[in-house]
Amino acid sequence: MGVTGSRLVGLATDSSDIDFVLYGRPSFERGRDALRDAVESGLLPEIDTGMWRRIFRKRTPELTFAEFVLHRKENGTAGQWGQIL
Secondary structure, X not given: OEEEHXXXXXXXXXXXXXXXXXXXXXXXXXXXXXXXHHHHOOOOOOOOHHHHHHHHHHHOOOOOHHHHHHHHXXXXXXXXXXXXX
């Protein structure tokens, strides 16, 4: 497991997200399952609409907001801790 994104290159701010990297399919699947289990058990909250909008604006995808959220939820690789994604 590793960390990438703004934290890796020293550009993170207090509001930056944390981008984890899991190497290999088995590790990825275990990590995704652990994240799903943490949300389902209440250990981590589901991502709220306000946070989804914040993520959407940051990424500026060529999708509608609804398509973006649907895709990310199906992907199962995003979680929220407090106000940090």
